[in-house]
Amino acid sequence: MSYFDAASSAPLHPVARQALHASLDEGWADPARLYREGRRARLLLDAAREAAAEAVGCRPDELVFTPSGTRAVHTGIAGALAGRHRTGRHLVVSAVEHSSVLHSAQAHRDAGGTVSEVPVLRTGAVSPDAYADALRPDTALACLQSANHEVGTEQPVAAVAEACRAAGVPLLVDAAQSLPWGPVDGGWSLLTGSAHKWGGPAGVGLLVVRKGVRYAPQGPADERESGRSPGFENIPAVVAAAASLRAVRAEAAAESARLRELTDRVRARVPELVPDVEVVGDPVDRLPHLLTFSCLYVDGETLLHELDREGFSVSSGSSCTSSTLTPSHVLRAMGVLSEGNVRVSLPLGTPAEEVDRFLEVLPRAVAAVREKLGAPAGVPAGAAGAGSPAPDVLVVDALGKRCPIPVIELAKVIDDVPPGGTVRVLSDDEAARLDIPAWCEMRGQEYVGEEPVAGGTAYVVRRA
Amino acid sequence: MSYFDAASSAPLHPVARQALHASLDEGWADPARLYREGRRARLLLDAAREAAAEAVGCRPDELVFTPSGTRAVHTGIAGALAGRHRTGRHLVVSAVEHSSVLHSAQAHRDAGGTVSEVPVLRTGAVSPDAYADALRPDTALACLQSANHEVGTEQPVAAVAEACRAAGVPLLVDAAQSLPWGPVDGGWSLLTGSAHKWGGPAGVGLLVVRKGVRYAPQGPADERESGRSPGFENIPAVVAAAASLRAVRAEAAAESARLRELTDRVRARVPELVPDVEVVGDPVDRLPHLLTFSCLYVDGETLLHELDREGFSVSSGSSCTSSTLTPSHVLRAMGVLSEGNVRVSLPLGTPAEEVDRFLEVLPRAVAAVREKLGAPAGVPAGAAGAGSPAPDVLVVDALGKRCPIPVIELAKVIDDVPPGGTVRVLSDDEAARLDIPAWCEMRGQEYVGEEPVAGGTAYVVRRA
Known part of the structure; x- marks a missing residue:
């Protein structure tokens, strides 16, 4: 029983469990109330905010707790865009952001805004120069993750933050994956995180908005969490989140x-x-x-x-x-x-x-x-074709077949054409567009390109 | 140590505590994943949804969990209004809804929508006829709480739901205060609730949208909770919420x-x-x-x-x-x-x-x-004036003084004017507008009305 998916959700840290249990008795009342149960809840909330702020590297009054990392991202992007709508409605994101960022970008597009996606290198990192080139006079906000959630690549946040500072654009850093390991360097303006990624409980995200950053909360008003995160505070979970972040940092x-x-x-x-x-x-x-x-x-x-x-x-x-x-x-x-x-x-x-x-x-x-x-591993490809004259062009009809079948079919026949001959793989599977060129690169074959055909796409490969 | 503020937040129910502890070990993984930890989390989430739906009186697929009652209200109102925007942009609420409903109404106004507030009787209840009169051909949504959170008055939900049904308008019921006591009767279309009001943990609300109700989720997309409540599911808290709702209902x-x-x-x-x-x-x-x-x-x-x-x-x-x-x-x-x-x-x-x-x-x-x-309780008012001739009009200058001073000052001098004489109370305190007429009603005096004066308002009272 080996759980190797901490990037989706980490098992609850023992310190989080202890803190949660301990604060269930003290933290259930409304921290806005003046009676003793309310005052106790307020003390817990304030202490958790201070601990989390120290771990993140910000002032306590710059940090609010949200119900999740996703909500922190949705809220932070919407508030920062609205706070700078006079500057313009252009948003910059990297192409490899978490879906919560890309969905926020799509919502912004749907509302009439414009979005630039900065491409990444084969490593998964953006180039700071490419990122800087995407900044425009009407850019209201830029977003960059601290590290990628699917491949682990760290992004050049400090360099991009410097480019953003030079352009006068606030940078929002989605730090969900890196926050357990340390604070985010560089002059970022907004930052988001998610407690269950560091062994804290579900139900807690955090949103930091640096003093001086223009920010206009969106949606219906609510006085809790400085007006930036509506709804009754989840204090036991917040306490557990802050305590476990400190514990994780110590390790x-x-x-x-x-x-x-x-x-x-x-x-x-x-x-x-x-x-x-x-x-x-x-x-x-x-x-x-x-x-x-x-x-x-x-x-x-x-x-x-x-x-x-x-x-x-x-x-x-x-x-x-x-x-x-x-x-x-x-x-x-x-x-x-x-x-x-x-x-x-x-x-x-x-x-x-x-x-x-x-x-x-x-x-x-x-x-x-x-x-x-029936993949070709270990079997010499093209063995079946030995002896017969090799055609110059072979067509593999993989329409209706899902990944990895189109690539398997391609691999089976590539040696049936002579060097310089081509294989056309017909496919309607989205993955083929990515995997056939990737296969060519791995196997030293030449990827020629794609053409539309009835019911899908022909991916053309030339045998080296 | 008597905590008499359950309507703000109820102490955690022992069953909620047990369920929370038990599910921390089983419910921390991502329920969207196919491995064993994910499948276990999914089973817990599904079971909690079924239990909550049974207690509410709806189908499990009509109910989603939100991070709070406030978020359930914000989300539900926005989604229902957007789902019926072709019908119109008119929203009906009662004047005594929870602030989460009224803040949603204000956000709707700010976005160009119109809102009617149905007044209430002195008991705090709406009249079903008055509510029905507020419904219009362009009404997209109506909202009514099941019972008031400040005075406890139950609203005539079934009668209002019938009027809404007749007008073809969906009714959203904020059931936060009544849900511990039983399901909400009548043909409502949407319903919201909040777990910490029934002894469940903070961090859990619920939103029910009946099948067939037009509903368009707003904000950035997210596939969790049927696309109606973004962010990683808080499964241990959801399990505790559902278990404690059942336990509370049993009592x-x-x-x-x-x-x-x-x-x-x-x-x-x-x-x-x-x-x-x-x-x-x-x-x-x-x-x-x-x-x-x-x-x-x-x-x-x-x-x-x-x-x-x-x-x-x-x-x-x-x-x-x-x-x-x-x-x-x-x-x-x-x-x-x-x-x-x-x-x-x-x-x-x-x-x-x-x-x-x-x-x-x-x-x-x-x-x-x-x-x-220095309130007049027990002291015969007007004793100081005995012997001197009573003026027909007396002015009490309570400008800059906060509740309850203006009313105290009024009470002190009312017997200094003869029956039929008037007292003019000058005040800039919002509470005076409510409390001076209320005092008149309680003390059998005649409230004449108000007039603007420099720096505030004159409230005119005639001695009976």
């Missing part, structure tokens, strides 16, 4: 070094143990506990089930594991393989033995999935 | 009868024990655990402090206890006295002895406050 330096060794081990060993794997994300500038790789010819959902049966809980950005049947926007923006995608994010305290057992189990699990799918 | 019939006896006792005894008191709210159609009264010549904040020192935690709708220095909009809409206002709302299980002790303490506390303020 961060040692635990970060230990987990980085473990994730380095997985990053190095997986390509040795499993053929046709791409490890993605920046190898150095990354979160210590998180790594991601993709496996050719593998159905992500089936692989997750195999690993779950073996006692490993991981997540995936493959299209077949999402309700929308599109691959992760992060992998797409990076231009890396999405099929057979696996994200491993280790909770604090993960024993090395569990990671070693994962490395033992993984090759068998991948091989089992590939065998079920 | 409701017996406890409701017992608490009604206690509140009946207070309603009857307070006017006998304390001179110059008005008990407000409907004497019969009311919540079992809640009662409210106002005391002439009393500063609400000082009275709350006196009671707190004696170990009683109550709340007040007096202007001097609010940050805005205006009296409660509920008392104002009812046209009843607001000064020296006290709301008593008994938690489940309140011992009769605590209520008896409250009746012992209250008269002393009120007398102490009146003495501090």
Whole structure:
């Protein structure tokens, strides 16, 4: 039973549990009331705010608690955009932000605003220059995550904050993934976080708005949390969130070094143990506990089930594991393989033995999935065609077939055309657009391009 | 130590505490994930939804959990208005709704919509006919609380729902105060609630949207909770909320009868024990655990402090206890006295002895406050003027003085004018507009009306 999906939600930290239990007796009353139960609740809330502010590196009156990280992002972006609507209605985000940021951007577009998405390098990081180029005189707000939630790549926040400062644009940093490991450097203006990502309870996010940043709360008024987060305060959870953030920070330096060794081990060993794997994300500038790789010819959902049966809980950005049947926007923006995608994010305290057992189990699990799918692993491709004259152009009709079948079919026939000959893969699966070029890069084949065809797209590959 | 403010927030029910503890171990993972921890979390969430839906009287797929009752109201009103924007942009609310409803109405006004506020009778209830008259062809939504949070009066929800049905208008019922006692009758379309009002944890509200009601979620998209409540689900709290609602309902019939006896006792005894008191709210159609009264010549904040020192935690709708220095909009809409206002709302299980002790303490506390303020209680008013000729018109300059001083000054001089003579009270305190007419009604004097004067208003009273 190894839970390797801390980036989705970390198990409750023991300190969070203790603090929650302790404050249930003291923190249930309305902190706006003047009687003793209200005063006690107010004291707890104030103390939690101070502790959280110290961990984040801001003043207590700059920080409000929200019901979740998602709500912190929605609220912060809407308030910052409204506060600067006289400057303009242009919003800048990176292409690999969390969905809460991208959904806020879409809502802004729907309301008549404009949005620029800054592309990322193959590592998943934005280039500070590219980010700076996206800033305009009418830019009201810029958003950049501190580190990516799917591949762990750290973003150049300090450099981007400096570019934003020079342009007079406030920068909102979604720090959900990095906050357990330390405060966010650089001159950011707004910051958001989520307690259940650091082992705090669900139900608590935080939103920091630096003094002097123009900010206009949106939606119906409410006097709680400085008018920035409506609804009755969830004090026991807030106390548990602040206490666990302090506790996690106390362990961060040692635990970060230990987990980085473990994730380095997985990053190095997986390509040795499993053929046709791409490890993605920046190898150095990354979160210590998180790594991601993709496996050719593998159905992500089936692989997750195999690993779950073996006692490993991981997540995936493959299209077949999402309700929308599109691959992760992060992998797409990076231009890396999405099929057979696996994200491993280790909770604090993960024993090395569990990671070693994962490395033992993984090759068998991948091989089992590939065998079920009839993938070409281990079988010399093109063997069936030996002896017959090779056609110059081969068409693979994979219409109606889902990831990873189109890539598997391509791999099976590539050696049936002569070098210089082409294979046209017909597919209506969104993942093919990402995975066929990624396959070409991994296998040293030439990706020519795509053309529309009836019912889908033809992806054209030239044999090297 | 008697906590008599359950209507603000109820102490955590033992079942809520148990359920919370138990589900912290099982409910921290992401219920959208397919691995075992995610599946366990999903099972807990589904079971909680079924239990809550059964208690509310709706289908599980009609109910979503929100981070608070306030958020449920904000979300529900915005979604229902948007879902029917083609019908029109008219919203109907009662004048005594919770601030979350009235703030939503204000946000709707600010966005160009129109709002009708249905007035209430002196009991605090709307008249179904008056409510029906407010419905128009362009009415997109109507809102009515199930029972009032400040005076306990139950609203005629079933009759108003019938009028709404006849007019083709959906009715949203804010059931925050009544949900512990039973489901809301009648053909409502949307319903909201708040767990910490029934002894559940903070951080959980609920929003019900009946099948077939037009509804368009507002704000950035998010796939959780049927797209109606963004952010990571707070499963341990949701489980505790549902479990405690069931537990409270199991006690409701017996406890409701017992608490009604206690509140009946207070309603009857307070006017006998304390001179110059008005008990407000409907004497019969009311919540079992809640009662409210106002005391002439009393500063609400000082009275709350006196009671707190004696170990009683109550709340007040007096202007001097609010940050805005205006009296409660509920008392104002009812046209009843607001000064020296006290709301008593008994938690489940309140011992009769605590209520008896409250009746012992209250008269002393009120007398102490009146003495501090130099109020006329017990002293024959007008004694100082005996012997001198009585002027026909007397002016009391109470400009710059806060509630309850203007009324005290009026009471001191009323006998200094002859029957038929008038007193003009100059005041710039918002509470005077409510409390001077209320004083006249209580003391059998004639309230003539108000006139603007430099720096405030003159309230004119004729001696009977």
